[in-house]
Amino acid sequence: MLGASVGELVVRMALLAAIAAVTTSISLRLLGMRRGWGTALVAGAAGWGVGAALAFGLSSWDWDAEDVVVQTVAIAIPATMGVAVALDLLARPGSLARGEHAGLVVAPRPFRAVRQRIDVVLRYRELLALVRKYGFGPFLGATRRAELATEPVGIRLCQALEEAGGVYVKLGQIAATRVDLIPPDICRELARLQNRATAEPELQARMVLESELGRPVEEVFAEFDWQPLAAASIGQTYRARLHSGEPVVVKVQRSDIDRVVERDLAALALLADFAQRRTALGRGVQAGEILAQFARSLRAELDFLGEADAMADMATVLADTDVRIPAVHRPLCTRRVLVQERFEGFTVADTDELEVSTVDRRALAESLLRSALDQILRVGFFHADPHPGNVFVFADGSLGLVDFGAVGRLDPIQQAGVIDMLAGLMRRDVSLVRDGVERVADMTGTVSTELLERALARLMVESLRPDGTVEPRVLQDLVPVLAGFGIHLPGDLVLLARALVTLDGTVGVISPGLSTVSTAMELAASDTASRAVDEGDVIRAELLAALARLRRLPDRLDRVMTLAARGDLRVRNVVTEDSSRVVRTLVNRALLVATGAAFLVTATMLLVAADEGPAVSTGTGLFEIFGYGGLLAGSVLLLRVVAGVARDGTT
Secondary structure (H helix, E strand, O other): OHHHHHHHHHHHHHHHHHHHHHHHHHHHHHOOOOOOHHHHHHHHHHHHHHHHHHHHHHOOOOOOOOOHHHHHHHHHHHHHHHHHHHHHHHOOOOOOOOHHHOOOOOOOOHHHHHHHHHHHHHHHHHHHHHHHHOOOOOOOOHHHHHHHHOOOHHHHHHHHHHHHOOHHHHHHHHHOOOOOOOOHHHHHHHHHHHOEOOOOOHHHHHHHHHHHHOOOHHHHEEEEOOOOOEEOOOEEEEEEEEOOOOEEEEEEEOOOHHHHHHHHHHHHHHHHHHHHHHOHHHHHHOHHHHHHHHHHHHHHHOOHHHHHHHHHHHHHHOOOOOEEOOOEOHHHOOOOEEEEEOOOOEEOOOHHHHHHOOOOHHHHHHHHHHHHHHHHHHHOEEEOOOOHHHEEEOOOOOEEEOOOOOEEEOOHHHHHHHHHHHHHHHHOOHHHHHHHHHHHOEEOOOOOHHHHHHHHHHHHHHOEOOOOOEOOOHHHHHHHHHHOOOEEOOHHHHHHHHHHHHHHHHHHHHOOOOOHHHHHHHHHOOOOOOOOOOHHHHHHHHHHHHHHHHHHHHHHHHHHHHHHHHOOOOOOOHHHHHHHHHHHHHHHHHHHHHHHHHHHHHHHHHHHOOOOOOEEEOOEEHHHHHHHHHHHHHHHHHHHHHHHHHHHOOO
16 A cells, blocks of 8 residues: 555656646746746746645645646746746846847856866966065065065066966067057066067976877977977977978977966956946946957967968968968977978067167068058958067068967958048048948947947047057057947957057067058058059959949839839838837737736636636636636736846846
8 A cells, every 4th residue: 555655656746747847848938038957947946836835725735636736737837937037137137148049058067167266266366476476466565665676567577477377478468569558668578478488398398299299209300409499378489300301390389278278268257247347447348358359369379270271371372472471381280289480580579689680670660561451451361469579580671470370350341341441540531430330340229320420530539640640559449439339340350450559569669660550551552563452453343343233223223213103112221120129029018018917807806706607627617717817828928028128138
């Protein structure tokens, strides 16, 4: 008997679990938005708990009552929906996934998440210790301040970034080119980070190299100098010679760089997210998006195979120019090892060598600018990190570019938009800049053309130099201005803005006092054969692109005139579409609310009525069934509206 009772209980529990799962799924579907597994489990458990408690309470805790199951289901469905909506309302603003991204299944990795959070906390402790160690903290004693005062700020900052390593070295490299924002003496010290980071021990580098190549170093290279030629934040390079006698440079990734980069990016992500949510500056500059772009660029640099492909592509692009790209030995390249031609020369970062050289520094700077314009405006494929350590100078005065871990690619529409923006900035034509922005930007909502043009005009005035040209950083400053209007530039254009600022810093190192913008305008308008943009080619390309549209123009004009004569001509624009959508949404929600309220009122009247209506079963009347059904329908409609409002982020 006991066995039968236990077996019957197990069957009932399994049946209830199946019903609970099905009704929970139905309840969440009725809300019109997918939820994740976590939300579904919490909402289902809470909803069924409430439903069972109320149903058994109404039945005076009679477990054998006939309608207890029906009442439980009828109460559990709206209760589950109510819990799901409550979870949405309690969620942090902006954190709810919408549309096709809602309810996507993500494999939970709690141990990895906890370990990463612990690593981030420990990293913060390390960074705070470095800040105090090198005298940048607010809580230093007078004795310690006096000791540190004897050492220049630039040296201490450089040492702190070197010791921090990883992402922070890369940030220091970017800061080294901002001579317009950072004192020159500090920039000179930060320039050391370009290729003089702390080297990794030979044993660790050998382990990575042999692990990637699958054989001893001596079998691949006839000579290998374990004294690093340069050490950077991601890897370090060594001189070597192949058995064929060809001198090469071997770039080897640091042994634990993947973990270090992810840890540092996670630490910076928390700060960027906090800044974007809690500060006006963070929202203005879109700190989270900027960091996301930086993270994508940095992760791309960790794949040396992608860098090898980029070098091969750039060598093809610049084959007919005087700028050299190292040849790549592809069979010896892996994700963490890159073998390339060795350049004999010095980099622009070596300012002492640059000072004593006899090369024409202005011609050198113009050559670099001409190559950059050619890459951006003609090809749409550009070196995204042209800092001084990546620009080689040869004895004959020619240039070489290395380190293609960060590159950008522009499609034809983006190229046309960039040309419009740059031309508008140079001519101080606000309308042309706006047209370029509208070509390439992601625009959310309706933007006031007048207010946007005023903001662009103010940006031009603030970026204007005494000689009438604009600062190269104007494109970078454009990003937060557009963000204030809900306009976001594509990632490659943000990368281009950063590359132009870096390029300006490098040009300033090569030829101090040279105006990047003025020189670029002269090169673009030059009548020489080597100019970056040929106006005749541009005009011919535009005419060829317009021919197809011109052929269809007469037919379209005839159709427009015909529709106008019949009175059927309608003009639609983005504003009209947005307004119509808003009105439709409001009307639909109002109808749902009205219908739901009608169901609830009618159901309440039926349930409180003395007459239960025709008997359907023992103790159950028709009016009671209609009443519970009306309560369910009304609750579903009202909660669906609340869920939609919560997911729209308008609460």
